Amino acid sequence: MKLGLVVDLDTCVGCHGCATACKQWNTSGTIGPLSDKDPYGRDPNGAWLNRIRTYEVGDTPNSKTVNMPMSCMHCDNAACVTVCPTGASYKREEDGIVLVDQDKCMGCNLCSWACPYGARELDPHQGTMKKCTLCVDRIYDERLPKGERQPACVLTCPTKSRVFGDFDDPDSEVSRLARERGGKQLMPELGYNPVNTYLPPRNKKQQAAYETSGRSVKDTVKQWVNKVIAR
Amino acid sequence: MHPAFSVLVFTVLSGAGYGLISLLVLAHLAGIPQLQDTAVLLAGGLLAFLLITGGLLSSTLHLANPKNAWRAFSRFRTSWLSREAVFAVLFYPFLLLYLFGIYRQGAELGALFKLAGILAATLALVTLFCTSMIYASLKTIRQWNSALTPLNYLALGLMSGALLLAAVQAVAQGGLAAVLQQLALGLVLLGAVAKLIYLFWIGKPAGSTIHTATGFTQASVRLLDQGHTANSFLNDEFGYRVEAERLMKLRYLMVGLAFVLPFMLLLSGQAWLAPAASVLAIAGLLTERWLFFAEARHVVRLFHGEQHT
Numbered sequence: 001m002k003l004g005l006v007v008d009l010d011t012c013v014g015c016h017g018c019a020t021a022c023k024q025w026n027t028s029g030t031i032g033p034l035s036d037k038d039p040y041g042r043d044p045n046g047a048w049l050n051r052i053r054t055y056e057v058g059d060t061p062n063s064k065t066v067n068m069p070m071s072c073m074h075c076d077n078a079a080c081v082t083v084c085p086t087g088a089s090y091k092r093e094e095d096g097i098v099l100v101d102q103d104k105c106m107g108c109n110l111c112s113w114a115c116p117y118g119a120r121e122l123d124p125h126q127g128t129m130k131k132c133t134l135c136v137d138r139i140y141d142e143r144l145p146k147g148e149r150q151p152a153c154v155l156t157c158p159t160k161s162r163v164f165g166d167f168d169d170p171d172s173e174v175s176r177l178a179r180e181r182g183g184k185q186l187m188p189e190l191g192y193n194p195v196n197t198y199l200p201p202r203n204k205k206q207q208a209a210y211e212t213s214g215r216s217v218k219d220t221v222k223q224w225v226n227k228v229i230a231r
Numbered sequence: 232m233h234p235a236f237s238v239l240v241f242t243v244l245s246g247a248g249y250g251l252i253s254l255l256v257l258a259h260l261a262g263i264p265q266l267q268d269t270a271v272l273l274a275g276g277l278l279a280f281l282l283i284t285g286g287l288l289s290s291t292l293h294l295a296n297p298k299n300a301w302r303a304f305s306r307f308r309t310s311w312l313s314r315e316a317v318f319a320v321l322f323y324p325f326l327l328l329y330l331f332g333i334y335r336q337g338a339e340l341g342a343l344f345k346l347a348g349i350l351a352a353t354l355a356l357v358t359l360f361c362t363s364m365i366y367a368s369l370k371t372i373r374q375w376n377s378a379l380t381p382l383n384y385l386a387l388g389l390m391s392g393a394l395l396l397a398a399v400q401a402v403a404q405g406g407l408a409a410v411l412q413q414l415a416l417g418l419v420l421l422g423a424v425a426k427l428i429y430l431f432w433i434g435k436p437a438g439s440t441i442h443t444a445t446g447f448t449q450a451s452v453r454l455l456d457q458g459h460t461a462n463s464f465l466n467d468e469f470g471y472r473v474e475a476e477r478l479m480k481l482r483y484l485m486v487g488l489a490f491v492l493p494f495m496l497l498l499s500g501q502a503w504l505a506p507a508a509s510v511l512a513i514a515g516l517l518t519e520r521w522l523f524f525a526e527a528r529h530v531v532r533l534f535h536g537e538q539h540t
């Protein structure tokens with residue numbers, strides 16, 4: 001099995017719901033807490049396993065706003081694991097999930113340096129490394145109803161922009177989406193072979209841009225005033 | 232990259248200590264007359280011991296959870312940091328045996344003590360190499376991911392070691408030995424050349440861009456919002472920013488302190504200037520190490536809006 005996520009950049013609206021659900025679930029999950037330094041103060045700073053960035057792609061009028069959520073890609077070739085001196089970081093044979101054993105980590109930060117995707121953040125209170133667990137404590141929990149054995153971020157996403165599944169199974173929804181929508185890996189040139197796949201935005205009809213009349217602001221205002229006075 | 236002071240101190244001091252002990256053993260066993268002197272050997276060995284131990288202790292200061300530091304020996308097969316830790320510890324018994332031999336027998340060592348010396352010198356260089364490979368093996372930082380990184384660490388470690396050896400010998404015997412002076416001058420030149428090649432090489436644009444990072448390779452990409460209004464671990468660790476002008480000034484300072492001044496002081500041949508030369512070089516190398524971090528740009532910065540690394 002090769003478990004991971006598909007993220008649809010066409011439909012993601014950048015609501016940060018996945019990041020919030022992730023923090024909520026995982027702060028009391030197997031690797032919790034996800035602590036914050038100075039949470040209500042001037043300069044809060046804490047561990048998050050998922051972050052959303054927003055880009056403008058292309059130039060006006062042919063530009064598009066793209067929201068890009070990023071969590072651990074559960075890379076096939078995870079250098080974050082090989083650099084770890086304590087053996088705290090490991091990749092599971094059976095499903096490819098990359099995890100950090102909180103009881104072994106010494107907080108040297110080296111794995112976060114080795115990760116190209118900014119997926120690892122040091123917990124400011126515990127001094128150990130935190131990262132996305134692919135909600136390993138949900139997806140195998142047989143006490144949950146079948147439909148809820150999914151990562152918290154996937155369940156919460158209001159636009160269904162996150163899909164969880166097995167990339168080794170060619171008929172799974174994630175494999176099908178990646179195939180049909182031309183799924184992409186981020187920074188493939190580094191050779192980490194990330195599992196999480198991003199679906200590029202669909203090409204849509206260009207919206208007609210608002211045309212200005214070419215008059216100056218002063219003329220426009222004058223025209224309005226004249227109109228009002230004429231009445 | 233954020234330059235953590237404890238890591239700067241660690242790499243510079245332990246590098247100088249490893250360079251010093253390996254050159255000291257080499258010069259001693261090669262039969263250089265000024266080094267057949269118990270006082271010089273013991274003083275040099277002790278200085279190396281202090282520098283290395285101080286450096287290693289400083290390195291544990293940057294761990295956020297040091298109570299698990301003992302586990303760092305467990306991934307020798309894959310992790311350069313683990314290898315560094317193993318070799319750094321393995322080095323000590325041989326160093327102590329060698330120094331014990333000198334203490335008991337003077338400069339005329341028996342075969343066992345000689346062997347311990349050779350092993351200590353070798354392990355010193357191997358440890359220094361492992362330290363450099365921690366940085367050189369990271370594909371995420373193009374300024375480090377190069378054979379020039381181990382070359383620089385080894386050259387600069389040996390250079391500061393040679394300056395310290397000359398200083399110890401000059402102070403202990405009241406006059407600078409010509410052969411040690413020439414060795415140090417040669418290594419300062421080598422270090423300067425290695426550093427200048429490195430600075431030239433990192434100046435060329437290369438590596439990942441915001442386009443390969445986001446997957447939009449056919450249009451311009453600009454960051455609109457990084458997703459958090461306050462700071463984050465990623466910003467603190469990787470977002471370190473220094474103005475180009477200040478970097479340039481520090482580069483000149485580094486070349487002056489680490490290479491030019493020590494070279495000139497040593498060229499004078501005055502015994503009393505040799506310690507000054509090594510102190511200046513260490514200060515210069517601290518600047519060098521600071522720049523090594525400050526000028527390294529991690530690919531995560533691309534996601535935070537930088538166009539290239």
Ligand code: SF4
Nearest residue numbers: 072073074075080115
């Ligand atoms: S995304 Fe980063 S933390 Fe996750 S497996 Fe890849 S290298 Fe490791």
Ligand code: SF4
Nearest residue numbers: 084105106108109111
């Ligand atoms: S911070 Fe922890 S998990 Fe990461 S490399 Fe160091 S010991 Fe391993």
Ligand code: SF4
Nearest residue numbers: 022132134135151153
């Ligand atoms: S899979 Fe779980 S841990 Fe990973 S980003 Fe989603 S909610 Fe967070």
